[in-house]
Structure formats: C-alpha cells, structure tokens
Amino acid sequence: MMIDLIIDGATVLTMENGVGYYNDASIGINNGKITFIAEQNDSITDKYKAKEYISGKDKLIMPGFIDAHMHTEISIFRGLAQDLNNWMELGLWPFSQHLDQEASEAAIRLNILEAIKNGTTTIGDFGSEIDITASTCQEFGVRGVLAKTINELDKKNPAEPGQLYNFDHKKGEKELDSALKIIDKYKNDDLLDFNLGPQALDMVSMDLLKEIYKQARNLDIQIHMHVAQGDREDWQIEKRYGDRTIPILNKNKLLGPELRAVHLTEATPEETKLLAESGAALTICSGSIGIIDGLVPPLQEFLEVSDRISLGSDQAPGNNCNNMFNEIKLTSLFNKIKSSDPRVLNAGQVLQFATSKAAEALNISDKVGSIAPGKEADLIFIDLKSPALTPVINSPLRNLVPNLVYSASGQEVESVMISGEFVVKDHKFLPANEEQIINKANQEAKRLMAKVDRDWLKEKSPLYKLQEKGYL
Numbered sequence: 001m002m003i004d005l006i007i008d009g010a011t012v013l014t015m016e017n018g019v020g021y022y023n024d025a026s027i028g029i030n031n032g033k034i035t036f037i038a039e040q041n042d043s044i045t046d047k048y049k050a051k052e053y054i055s056g057k058d059k060l061i062m063p064g065f066i067d068a069h070m071h072t073e074i075s076i077f078r079g080l081a082q083d084l085n086n087w088m089e090l091g092l093w094p095f096s097q098h099l100d101q102e103a104s105e106a107a108i109r110l111n112i113l114e115a116i117k118n119g120t121t122t123i124g125d126f127g128s129e130i131d132i133t134a135s136t137c138q139e140f141g142v143r144g145v146l147a148k149t150i151n152e153l154d155k156k157n158p159a160e161p162g163q164l165y166n167f168d169h170k171k172g173e174k175e176l177d178s179a180l181k182i183i184d185k186y187k188n189d190d191l192l193d194f195n196l197g198p199q200a201l202d203m204v205s206m207d208l209l210k211e212i213y214k215q216a217r218n219l220d221i222q223i224h225m226h227v228a229q230g231d232r233e234d235w236q237i238e239k240r241y242g243d244r245t246i247p248i249l250n251k252n253k254l255l256g257p258e259l260r261a262v263h264l265t266e267a268t269p270e271e272t273k274l275l276a277e278s279g280a281a282l283t284i285c286s287g288s289i290g291i292i293d294g295l296v297p298p299l300q301e302f303l304e305v306s307d308r309i310s311l312g313s314d315q316a317p318g319n320n321c322n323n324m325f326n327e328i329k330l331t332s333l334f335n336k337i338k339s340s341d342p343r344v345l346n347a348g349q350v351l352q353f354a355t356s357k358a359a360e361a362l363n364i365s366d367k368v369g370s371i372a373p374g375k376e377a378d379l380i381f382i383d384l385k386s387p388a389l390t391p392v393i394n395s396p397l398r399n400l401v402p403n404l405v406y407s408a409s410g411q412e413v414e415s416v417m418i419s420g421e422f423v424v425k426d427h428k429f430l431p432a433n434e435e436q437i438i439n440k441a442n443q444e445a446k447r448l449m450a451k452v453d454r455d456w457l458k459e460k461s462p463l464y465k466l467q468e469k470g471y472l
C-alpha cells in the first residue's frame with residue numbers, strides 16, 4: 001500500500017502503555033494520520049511503500065506536548081511580574097491595564113511560536129482574545145483547545161478593597177454569547193476544539209455559571225475554569241456564599257466529568273479528593289504557581305483518586321516561559337521536595353501528564369497524546385546528539401526518559417510535525433517569519449511601556465525597588 005511518508009530507524013516513545021519505548025522503529029503516516037508504528041524489522045513494514053522517506057537516525061520521535069492552560073495574550077509582559085507578593089495588583093495590573101488588541105495579537109503570536117519551538121503541538125489557551133488565537137492556530141497549523149474567558153466583573157464599577165465584587169450581568173451574558181459564536185465560527189476546523197471558560201467562581205454569578213454549564217453540556221464540551229486559585233477568591237466566596245469554592249461547586253452540582261479545574265492552589269486535601277471523585281479533570285501549573293504564589297498545588301492528593309491530569313505553563317509574566325520541558329521537570333521536582341521523597345512522580349509519569357494523560361483529561365485522546373494507528377501525526381523530533389541527552393544508553397538500563405525530563409530544556413526539539421505537516425523543520429519555523437514575530441512583540445511591548453505610570457511604579461512596585469537595589 002502506498003502512503004505519504006515513512007520515518008525509518010528512529011528511537012520512539014509512543015506514550016502508549018507507559019512510555020512505549022522502541023529502539024529502532026518505523027512510523028508510517030498517511031493523510032496526516034499514523035498508519036503504523038513497528039520495529040524496523042517487523043514484517044508489517046513490508047506492506048507499505050511511501051512517497052517520501054525520512055531517516056530517523058539519532059532522533060527521538062514522540063507525541064507533541066499538550067499545554068493545557070496558557071494565557072498567550074499577556075506574554076508581552078514576560079518577566080515583569082515575579083519575585084513579589086500580590087502578583088495581580090502589584091505585578092501584572094500596572095502593565096496589563098494598557099493591553100489592547102494589537103499588543104494582544106503580537107503576544108499571542110509570540111507565545112504560540114515559543115510553545116511550538118519547544119515541542120508543544122496542542123495550545124490550551126484561555127483568554128479574552130481567543131478569536132485571534134484561533135486564527136493564529138489556523139495560520140500556523142497548530143492544534144488548539146481554546147476557551148474564551150467569561151467574567152461578569154463590572155469594569156465601570158470596580159469593588160473597593162474589602163468589598164464584594166460588583167457584577168455586570170449584561171457583560172457576562174455578552175461574553176458567553178461571544179464565546180458561543182466563536183465556537184460556531186470554527187466548528188468545521190479539525191485542528192480546533194473549544195471549551196467554555198468561566199474565569200473563576202468569584203468572577204461570575206451562580207446564575208451565569210449554571211447557564212455556562214448548560215451550554216457546555218448541550219455542546220458536549222468541557223468547562224475550563226480556574227478553581228480555588230487564591231486567597232482573594234477564598235475571601236469573596238466565603239463572604240458571598242458562606243463556604244469555600246469546591247464545596248459550593250459541589251452543592252450546586254457543578255463538580256463532574258465536564259469540569260477541568262485549573263490550579264487548586266488553595267484547595268484542602270479533602271476538597272481536592274472531592275473534586276477528583278466527581279470525575280473532574282485537573283490542570284496543574286507548577287512553574288507559574290511556584291513563581292507567583294510560592295506553593296505546590298495538591299497534585300499528589302488528586303492522584304490518590306484520579307489520573308485525569310494535565311499540565312499548563314500559564315502565563316509568561318510569572319512563569320516565565322511557555323515551555324513544557326520546564327513543566328515536566330518542575331512538576332516532578334517540586335513534588336519530590338514537597339514529600340521529601342525522590343521516588344515521587346518519576347520521569348515517565350510526568351511525561352504522560354504532558355502527552356497521553358493530558359489528551360485523556362482534555363477529551364482529545366481519540367486524536368492525539370500518543371503514537372498509535374489512526375491518531376493524528378502530531379510528532380516532535382528530538383536531536384539525540386544534543387549534549388544534554390548524551391550519552392544515550394539502552395542497556396542494561398535506559399537513560400533516555402530521565403534525561404528528557406530532568407536534563408533537556410526544549411532546544412533539543414529539532415522538528416515539529418502537526419497532522420503530518422512540518423511546522424518546524426531543523427529548528428526553522430515554517431508557517432511565518434519568526435524574526436517578524438519577535439520584532440513585532442518587542443515593538444508592541446515598547447509602545448505599551450510608554451503608557452505605564454512611572455511614578456506609581458516608583459512608589460509601589462516591589463520590582464522597581466529590586467531594580468534600584470541592583471537586582472534587575
């Protein structure tokens with residue numbers, strides 16, 4: 001049988017049945033999908049001829065990463081909000097209040113470029129300009145599982161400190177309506193899936209949240225929501241409902257398989273288990289929560305009940321990269337340190353959280369997450385001749401997976417294929433001009449920085465003080 005492409009002689013991690021290691025394998029691809037994966041000398045390979053052959057010598061081929069939670073539109077503020085308390089008000093807000101659509105677009109393009117070049121093939125964006133993310137994903141040929149954020153906070157009438165947030169119900173309904181229109185607009189695009197994205201329980205009214213769930217159930221799509229993400233949320237929920245986020249969601253029958261909760265930073269072990277028992281999925285953002293909160297989310301408690309786990313890089317101002325190599329390493333490391341136990345979260349496990357388990361948690365495992373016949377050819381090609389992956393030892397003990405997780409940094413990713421098409425080849429980004437994307441991001445960042453209140457920064461910003469002391 002004639003197929004489009006055969007990759008010969010590669011080291012492969014299929015991420016099926018554990019990491020699914022092959023030493024010397026062939027992968028067949030046709031119409032953007034995997035046809036077969038087998039050891040090179042397997043007789044199945046005799047059945048196929050291809051229009052094109054690629055050598056996999058000295059390459060590791062594995063499924064592309066799924067970054068399950070990102071805020072691409074604020075990547076233009078990378079490095080401006082970390083090493084401080086009160087990340088939102090003292091870190092991000094002085095800059096993000098000036099964000100406009102042109103800067104958002106430059107940020108989205110920059111962040112998706114960064115993610116792809118570090119091996120991410122599914123972009124889990126969560127933001128207000130999701131229409132731009134969707135069209136950028138189309139232009140770049142990258143997969144997306146996208147959610148437009150829906151919040152009901154009254155921008156014209158913001159709450160004073162120590163007060164309950166004011167809601168603008170019309171704004172909330174408008175945002176839901178706009179999210180539904182975007183989902184409809186892209187419904188025929190095979191690369192794009194959507195979630196509904198209520199921003200957090202404290203940022204929407206219960207009525208609107210129930211309406212969002214109703215719409216998600218009708219469309220059979222996931223709810224992607226920050227859950228128990230900080231002490232301000234705790235305070236608002238306690239004051240509004242007299243209880244904490246997860247018990248309130250439970251009482252209102254809003255915990256279940258349709259929910260993918262992000263963070264759980266403030267959740268107790270009991271609340272975490274309650275959420276896991278409901279069938280809800282969890283997205284953990286180790287790098288970002290470490291940097292902006294100094295905390296390790298309750299992943300191990302969740303894992304006692306469920307493995308519906310995925311990882312997210314969150315945002316560039318306070319992570320500060322959108323690189324899944326960072327997330328797998330930090331997730332393993334932080335949890336080992338938290339437990340004072342080096343056996344916690346081995347390398348193969350966290351690799352699953354960024355690939356096969358993530359696909360299950362996002363309900364896209366019929367398409368991606370592992371290398372298996374019938375699945376999309378979303379593959380990354382990693383250079384095994386990179387210093388950080390050398391030496392490659394196959395016997396008596398393999399060292400590849402630990403080195404991939406604890407040593408590699410993303411620059412080892414040589415090529416990236418999505419649905420059978422190369423998006424990065426030999427480190428070159430093919431769908432658009434990389435230099436232009438970088439220049440535009442720099443230019444937009446500079447334009448926004450001119451609007452920032454310097455006097456306020458000088459007086460209030462802890463980072464400004466660090467700068468004055470010579471730390472920046």
Ligand SMILES: [Zn+2]
Nearest residue numbers: 069071226314
């Ligand atoms: Zn987030």
